[in-house]
């Protein structure tokens with residue numbers, strides 16, 4: 357069966373994927389040309405988000421739904437700012453976990469937990485989180501291209517709240533989420549490909565106000581919840597030449613007061 361992590365790896369140009377993942381990725385890209393660029397723009401936001409947080413004193417990160425490691429992972433960006441930064445990754449995909457373990461071998465300030473994000477307590481009590489993160493100090497929580505895989509019936513708002521309530525004031529939440537607000541039939545065709553694939557994971561598109569609600573308990577910083585390519589881009593590499601690919605994914609950062 358195709359997996360989200362491996363299909364996304366294919367979309368980003370990575371090599372950790374199988375024919376079944378590439379077939380879904382190609383069909384999605386065919387339905388919505390340029391989608392790969394939206395994935396790249398999301399990945400560029402990851403770097404800006406981590407740098408934004410380290411510039412505000414954050415030295416520990418929890419990256420939920422971290423995926424198969426590709427260049428410029430959270431620990432690389434953060435530890436480049438300060439080698440003391442500590443990072444815990446979480447993914448439930450065995451391939452993502454295996455590759456993360458390989459990449460992190462020898463780095464005693466980063467680790468991965470294999471878990472379903474819908475079990476915050478298990479994650480927060482894992483030996484990796486207990487060993488690397490001090491939850492009484494602010495944490496940078498990342499949930500990038502992750503919550504649209506969590507359907508409404510799994511209570512995404514409550515889930516984000518359970519993570520948020522475990523974090524100290526001054527913590528940040530960085531979130532990106534696919535939206536249909538600015539897209540037409542193409543996106544419907546792309547989500548139909550996923551529906552028709554045998555993947556157990558399905559996309560829940562959310563509107564601007566639905567994504568903004570996920571920041572409950574966090575105050576969204578400037579420029580607000582905006583298209584990923586509009587969130588403080590620092591150069592051409594942060595945006596897509598296709599305007600709609602800057603807007604397919606909402607991005608925002610909130611601060612817990």
Ligand SMILES: C[S@@+](CC[C@H](N)C(=O)[O-])C[C@H]1O[C@@H](n2cnc3c(N)ncnc32)[C@H](O)[C@@H]1O
Nearest residue numbers: 361364421422423447448449472473500501505
């Ligand atoms: C599209 S990738 C995003 C990777 C990375 N966060 C980024 O933005 O570049 C989504 C990841 O979320 C993971 N994922 C999806 N649902 C999950 C869940 N319920 N628990 C843990 N991980 C999950 C998938 O395995 C996949 O690796």
